Amino acid sequence: MDILDDADLKRAGQSFLVGEDLYGVSVNQLKHRLEILEAEQKRIRREIVKKAKELTSAESLFKKT
Numbered sequence: 166m167d168i169l170d171d172a173d174l175k176r177a178g179q180s181f182l183v184g185e186d187l188y189g190v191s192v193n194q195l196k197h198r199l200e201i202l203e204a205e206q207k208r209i210r211r212e213i214v215k216k217a218k219e220l221t222s223a224e225s226l227f228k229k230t
Contacts, residue, residue: 169204177201 169177181190181198190198 169201171208174201174205174208 177197187195
């Protein structure tokens with residue numbers, strides 16, 4: 166699967182719900198869902214890194230000496 170941007174992920178994620186019954190879902194659909202979830206996981210990890218850097222910067226700026 167190509168790299169999904171935030172808009173692609175938002176649209177793709179609207180096609181299913183986390184935790185829903187998977188009985189009637191085909192193997193190809195399951196693979197597609199997994200690709201979407203993996204892309205979302207990567208997006209979240211990037212955001213964690215970004216926010217951690219921002220927090221470190223803010224803490225050093227306001228650190229008492």
